[in-house]
Amino acid sequence: MNMKWIPYRGESYLDYPATIEWCQSLAKAYPDWVKLEEIGMSRHGRPILLITIGNMKGDYLSRPAFWTDGGTHASEWTGVMTVLYSVSKWIEGLSHNDKSLCEWFHRHTVFALPCISPDGFQALQQGEPFMRSTLRPPKEEEVRRGFEPCDVDDDNVVRWMRWKHPSGSFVIDEENPSLMRPRRLDDPTEKAYFFCQEGKFLQWDGISWTSASLKYGCDLNRNFPVFWKPYNMIGLDGGDYPLSEFESRLVFDTFVSRAYIAAAVTNHTYTGCILTAPHRPETPLPDSDILMMEALAKEAVVGTGYRVFRFYPDFVYDPKNLITGAWDETITCLFGIPAYSTELWDPYGFCGIHQTNPAREFIVPNFENILQMMRKFSSLPNTMTAWKPFDHPQLGNVEIGGIDYLRTIRNPPVNFLAAECQKGFQICDRIRKTLPDVYIKTKLIKFSENIMKLECIFENYGYLATNLLQHAETLRYPPKSSVKMSVSDNIKIVEGMLEQSVPSLDGWGMLSSIFKRHPTYAMLPQKSNATKITWLLQGNGSITIQWKMGRAGKGIEKINI
Ligand SMILES: [Zn+2]
Numbered sequence: 433m434n435m436k437w438i439p440y441r442g443e444s445y446l447d448y449p450a451t452i453e454w455c456q457s458l459a460k461a462y463p464d465w466v467k468l469e470e471i472g473m474s475r476h477g478r479p480i481l482l483i484t485i486g487n488m489k490g491d492y493l494s495r496p497a498f499w500t501d502g503g504t505h506a507s508e509w510t511g512v513m514t515v516l517y518s519v520s521k522w523i524e525g526l527s528h529n530d531k532s533l534c535e536w537f538h539r540h541t542v543f544a545l546p547c548i549s550p551d552g553f554q555a556l557q558q559g560e561p562f563m564r565s566t567l568r569p570p571k572e573e574e575v576r577r578g579f580e581p582c583d584v585d586d587d588n589v590v591r592w593m594r595w596k597h598p599s600g601s602f603v604i605d606e607e608n609p610s611l612m613r614p615r616r617l618d619d620p621t622e623k624a625y626f627f628c629q630e631g632k633f634l635q636w637d638g639i640s641w642t643s644a645s646l647k648y649g650c651d652l653n654r655n656f657p658v659f660w661k662p663y664n665m666i667g668l669d670g671g672d673y674p675l676s677e678f679e680s681r682l683v684f685d686t687f688v689s690r691a692y693i694a695a696a697v698t699n700h701t702y703t704g705c706i707l708t709a710p711h712r713p714e715t716p717l718p719d720s721d722i723l724m725m726e727a728l729a730k731e732a733v734v735g736t737g738y739r740v741f742r743f744y745p746d747f748v749y750d751p752k753n754l755i756t757g758a759w760d761e762t763i764t765c766l767f768g769i770p771a772y773s774t775e776l777w778d779p780y781g782f783c784g785i786h787q788t789n790p791a792r793e794f795i796v797p798n799f800e801n802i803l804q805m806m807r808k809f810s811s812l813p814n815t816m817t818a819w820k821p822f823d824h825p826q827l828g829n830v831e832i833g834g835i836d837y838l839r840t841i842r843n844p845p846v847n848f849l850a851a852e853c854q855k856g857f858q859i860c861d862r863i864r865k866t867l868p869d870v871y872i873k874t875k876l877i878k879f880s881e882n883i884m885k886l887e888c889i890f891e892n893y894g895y896l897a898t899n900l901l902q903h904a905e906t907l908r909y910p911p912k913s914s915v916k917m918s919v920s921d922n923i924k925i926v927e928g929m930l931e932q933s934v935p936s937l938d939g940w941g942m943l944s945s946i947f948k949r950h951p952t953y954a955m956l957p958q959k960s961n962a963t964k965i966t967w968l969l970q971g972n973g974s975i976t977i978q979w980k981m982g983r984a985g986k987g988i989e990k991i992n993i
Pocket residue numbers: 504505508699700701
């Protein structure tokens with residue numbers, strides 16, 4: 433082992449160059465287990481990396497695989513760090529010869545894509561103004577006018593800015609004067625402030641207190657094909673058409689070219705929850721899939737304190753404008769693969785506040801809860817920059833300072849990062865254990881004087897069925913199941929087909945029957961987890977059986993008679 437690779441344990445937030453270096457040293461240290469690929473470049477030419485973990489001596493692309501990614505959203509660093517943390521945990525287990533993990537990685541593969549949008553990720557690490565995903569520029573013909581966040585005091589970090597004005601909607605919080613609270617009717621006018629990110633006005637008329645349209649408004653997680661539409665929420669858009677962005681297209685193509693991905697987790701922040709199907713009332717998923725995915729999510733979060741929400745109806749920002757073009761819904765509905773989003777880190781929970789409906793509260797804010805949370809964070813070390821007077825070129829006297837949003841609310845303060853990565857890892861680690869796992873048993877039985885019967889049994893020991901979601905049966909894209917036999921010249925097939933399709937095999941966790949896992953009404957399901965194929969053969973020689981078992985992968989068995 434190369435001693436230069438150090439497992440990532442959540443001790444700090446790595447920036448993108450450090451992330452690349454970390455991945456490269458990992459691949460160098462563990463060539464038998466790890467492959468590092470550059471799947472392409474971001475808009476600004478940063479490599480987008482894919483880590484594959486599996487037994488590299490065999491055909492790791494033929495095995496059922498678990499997919500995890502992070503960094504769709506530029507500010508959600510904990511997701512990126514959770515991918516690195518999870519990879520570290522698996523590699524450490526493998527390098528310590530953890531028996532069950534080694535066995536699992538001989539039969540399965542993990543694809544881990546740490547950062548989907550490295551441009552945005554790195555920009556925010558360097559103190560640029562908040563952005564959702566990528567550095568997609570505004571359209572050339574777009575006229576942008578109004579306030580735009582930027583660094584005005586040349587400290588290379590875009591902080592918060594406040595200035596007194598009778599039209600302002602904020603006042604200084606009496607309880608904690610480093611915070612701003614919403615202005616109330618009883619507040620005197622002379623206490624009113626404008627409060628926003630540090631920045632300047634573009635093409636200002638000197639009187640309009642308005643924001644310019646977002647410079648980088650693209651939300652990659654609205655740019656994927658499923659239910660795509662020209663989305664707009666708080667100025668964020670889903671791109672010009674599905675997969676219009678470099679990053680979403682690369683991730684999409686990388687995913688679809690790996691035929692045996694069988695479960696996926698895409699990591700986001702924040703809320704402290706896992707989000708599961710359905711995304712909308714008109715979902716194509718049958719109830720059995722929705723219930724199975726939810727049951728699995730509930731099991732995945734045990735011990736983390738995370739909650740499980742169905743996107744619809746539990747995690748809806750705006751009921752009249754449901755999100756579209758999301759990556760996890762694309763994986764689930766377009767490919768028939770169970771996929772989840774995690775929203776790592778619960779800043780409210782950390783501050784002792786329970787949010788009943790976190791997504792809705794984003795749009796309909798509870799000011800008291802928000803202030804209570806911010807007061808708590810502002811009491812922690814290194815979370816606040818003291819307000820400093822500054823002579824603004826357009827506004828005159830302003831103050832610049834305020835809370836470090838990215839390391840309190842959007843992501844945990846660094847001291848709490850490791851604990852959050854561990855929760856994200858626990859969820860991924862449990863979901864990877866659900867992959868279908870098909871075992872093949874062959875038996876030769878003497879049938880008559882010179883005829884042998886060959887029995888071939890395929891049995892799935894996995895939680896998931898070989899077709900994964902029931903919904904997958906309605907799709908053309910997912911791989912189907914078939915068995916193909918070839919024999920050497922001196923063997924004659926007396927009975928049995930050379931090629932045959934076989935049904936998908938049930939998994940023990942599937943709700944293929946309503947009472948499948950019901951402790952009171954326990955019964956066996958209608959669908960089988962095993963199938964048997966027999967041939968009658970004459971002669972001596974070699975037999976090759978090529979099998980493909982849906983998402984459970986493919987393989988070859990060789991037998992001599
Ligand atoms: Zn996100």
